[in-house]
Amino acid sequence: MSRRVLITGAYRGIGAACALAFAPTGARIALADIRKPDETAEAAARAGALETLALACDVSDEGAVAAVGEAVRENFGGLDIVVHCAGVIHEAPLLETPVADFDWVIAINLRGSFLVGKMALGLMEGTAEAPARLILIASDMAYYGRETFSPYVASKHGVLGLVRSWAKEFAPRVLVNAICPGPIDTEMLGAANMSAEWRAKELAIPLGRFGRPEEIGELALFLASPGGRYFTGQGVSSNGGSVMP
Numbered sequence: 001m002s003r004r005v006l007i008t009g010a011y012r013g014i015g016a017a018c019a020l021a022f023a024p025t026g027a028r029i030a031l032a033d034i035r036k037p038d039e040t041a042e043a044a045a046r047a048g049a050l051e052t053l054a055l056a057c058d059v060s061d062e063g064a065v066a067a068v069g070e071a072v073r074e075n076f077g078g079l080d081i082v083v084h085c086a087g088v089i090h091e092a093p094l095l096e097t098p099v100a101d102f103d104w105v106i107a108i109n110l111r112g113s114f115l116v117g118k119m120a121l122g123l124m125e126g127t128a129e130a131p132a133r134l135i136l137i138a139s140d141m142a143y144y145g146r147e148t149f150s151p152y153v154a155s156k157h158g159v160l161g162l163v164r165s166w167a168k169e170f171a172p173r174v175l176v177n178a179i180c181p182g183p184i185d186t187e188m189l190g191a192a193n194m195s196a197e198w199r200a201k202e203l204a205i206p207l208g209r210f211g212r213p214e215e216i217g218e219l220a221l222f223l224a225s226p227g228g229r230y231f232t233g234q235g236v237s238s239n240g241g242s243v244m245p
């Protein structure tokens with residue numbers, strides 16, 4: 001049976017790569033992003049998705065997330081797999097970080113994960129034999145502190161807390177895991193968001209290169225596959241050796 005998938009942050013980057021990873025399996029895929037992800041939906045349909053649904057949604061907005069849940073319920077009847085990729089990064093010295101910036105990062109990365117996860121868990125049936133899969137994209141920074149990134153680091157530590165708690169609460173019918181990527185070559189790491197100094201530091205990891213978004217898509221596909229059936233409550237690190245938790 002065709003699996004029913006929701007991917008957030010699907011307009012570009014890791015979310016778009018996850019959509020293209022699931023498409024050839026013939027899944028029915030709902031794609032949500034603050035920018036309506038029509039192009040990703042078209043690419044996923046060309047790549048083999050049985051049905052696609054492009055939805056505009058700010059994941060920090062409770063009503064907007066509820067509307068995504070309603071659209072998914074109407075069109076698919078429920079959910080088997082969710083990959084929550086929507087997120088933002090923020091780099092600044094603490095003493096130059098207005099409280100409003102902290103609130104913005106936490107609203108999108110942590111509150112957004114709570115809202116999307118809660119909505120998804122309400123729509124997932126799943127059984128011990130055929131568990132549903134909820135995958136949240138955290139970060140390797142969920143494992144360590146990083147100067148000039150404290151709101152982002154705190155938000156991603158929080159995402160791991162949600163994953164570990166929900167994995168216990170919904171076992172065995174839903175498997176809940178985080179992917180904790182190292183530096184991945186997306187616009188999030190581009191010059192608009194990140195200083196050149198930080199990018200250079202990021203390359204000083206054992207594998208000496210940024211990861212590709214497709215590498216995270218493949219990992220999400222694995223966690224949602226039969227091979228992933230004994231993973232729950234984990235932060236799974238595809239990170240080029242940036243951190244060895």
Ligand SMILES: NC(=O)c1ccc[n+]([C@@H]2O[C@H](COP(=O)([O-])OP(=O)(O)OC[C@H]3O[C@@H](n4cnc5c(N)ncnc54)[C@H](O)[C@@H]3O)[C@@H](O)[C@H]2O)c1
Nearest residue numbers: 009011012013014034058059086087139181183184186188
């Ligand atoms: N790129 C990296 O190095 C890296 C490393 C670790 C973790 N991550 C995490 O992976 C996830 C995806 O990041 P990416 O690298 O693809 O970044 P990206 O900036 O390319 O994509 C992020 C997507 O999230 C969407 N988005 C932003 N705010 C939103 C909101 N309020 N509501 C809905 N959608 C929103 C954006 O429109 C965009 O399409 C993020 O959670 C990020 O923290 C990225």
